[in-house]
Amino acid sequence: MTDDAWLAALAGELRRHQLGPDLTAHVVAETAAHLRDSGESPLSAFGTPEGYATAVADSVGGPQPTTRPAGPVRLEVRGITKRYRRRQVLAGVDLTVRAGQVAAVVGANGSGKSTFLRVCAGLTQPDAGTVRVHGRLGYCPQDGGTSEFLLPDEHFALVGVGRGLSRPAARRQGRAYAAALDWTPPPTQARHLSGGTRQKLNLVLARLGTPDVLLLDEPYQGFDRGTYVDFWHEVWRWRDDGAAIVVVTHLLNQLDRVDLVLDLTRAEAAA
Amino acid sequence: MDADRRAQWLRGVLDLCVLGLLADGESYGYELAQALGDAGLGPIRGGTLYPVLLRLQRAGLVTTRWHGGETGPARKYYRLSAAGRTELRRTAGDWAAFTGSVATTLRQEER
């Protein structure tokens, strides 16, 4: 990798960490000056762009964890019970999420994480329990949720019109959310998109029209590392904008930064 | 000397050493790296040094300015702030007490 390529990669990584244009430019300029002065190779002096950007982000504290007062209740889940044949999947699950909160749903494979989210979205009927959604609901399934033969822009228009947006507004908003995931929607039918790209489309569609409650079912499958980071930054941003967010995840390294954790493992063990 | 142990020790005091060097006057990253090497603290990688400088800047212990050199590129210069000077004086005392205790303990081991 040439110095310039390494520096460009560094700039990209710093942006991913949302360090702001000023700090990003300063760090890159200082690093470039050091490389010129010392004549060292960037990899031996600074390591990988990813690693160095993470070190920089850590030293300035990363995106600031703020303690915001939680808003009004947006999602109320009470006593959800669901069994498939003889297998109890969910047993009296409760969850309350307020505006500006992120709830993580965790649990082993088969512990009913996706079922729980589908129940919340009204796609699966539980055996008992109620779900109350205040405002509008956005849902991002693990797969599906798109139409094979439509272009990304046509998806934006279709979902946007349902949400009461005009077509140009829906397209603009869709493209803006896509850009935050470092994606420029191509004029390609959804069936020709890769798995990760299709999930980006899925995620953008869930957010279109800024719903008040967002249900995300492991939406990052097939994302590369950078997009995965982008995804969580988007989640924090949506939370800061006042959305109530429920994320199904089996990756626990983000749990220190969510507001609530719903662990479904125990429900399965008890059954 | 064991390189790992040395790196470990340095990690704990690198920020202090940088403050110490800056007590002699304004400097920039590469010059600080060289000065640390000359002082016998071993080669310091840029990837280690600059995050420390950012932390010091963020804590308000150093101030910075960009200055374009006539011959080279613009460089970021670091200068000790009043808070940095106070911090250096205090922690230098702490460090002396700490190394004193370490030295005493090690001598007891010899006996």
Add this chain to the structure above:
Amino acid sequence: MRRTYAVAEAALREMLRRRVVLGILLLLPLAFYLSRRGDHLGQSIRFVCLGLGWALSTAALFSGSAGRAIEPRLRLSGYATRHLVGGRLAALWTVGVLLSTPYFLLVRFDQHDVRYAAVALIMALTVAVAPPFGLALSAVLPRDLEGTLVLLVVIGLQMMLDPAGTAAHVLPFWFSREIATYAIDHTDRGYLDRGLLHGLSAALLLTVVATVAWRVRQGRRAHLEFVPLG
């Protein structure tokens, strides 16, 4: 109306992009027509009308299952059943008109001594009946293959069963044979009236069935309550 139109447009785009399927559907009635053109001109009219019904039902079946992945999401995004089913039906009816027009012209200029207006009526009723029939099948049967087989059986029966028998009356395209007799053999008005009544009832009934089946497939969500924000 904006929402129905948006669904119709998307469904139309989906269909127009499946070029191979579209090509086969377009040519299938022609094959039906040519297969009997040699021996009995009138029979070829009966066949082309049933061919149109089969092609349109199949198109509706595929269209219904193509929408399956995105419809739950659309339902959460402000679309009601009437938008989703109505929009897709509107798209299919449009395709039906486009598909049957060249075949009507073919009959108009290739055949003599038939009641053209009655042939046009058969085609119009076919365009009305086939889409809800295919959509209902796609809602009830989870896989395309199963739906296609059912369609094959229905059209096969429709061709073989004696239209005079009572069993034939319950088939969705019975009106086609009945009105064709009026158009080709110049029988009395009774054939036309019975066919018209059957066709209209079939279109209405199948539209209701398609809507209900679609609703059932989407599942109930009695446990979910939406509270609008003030």
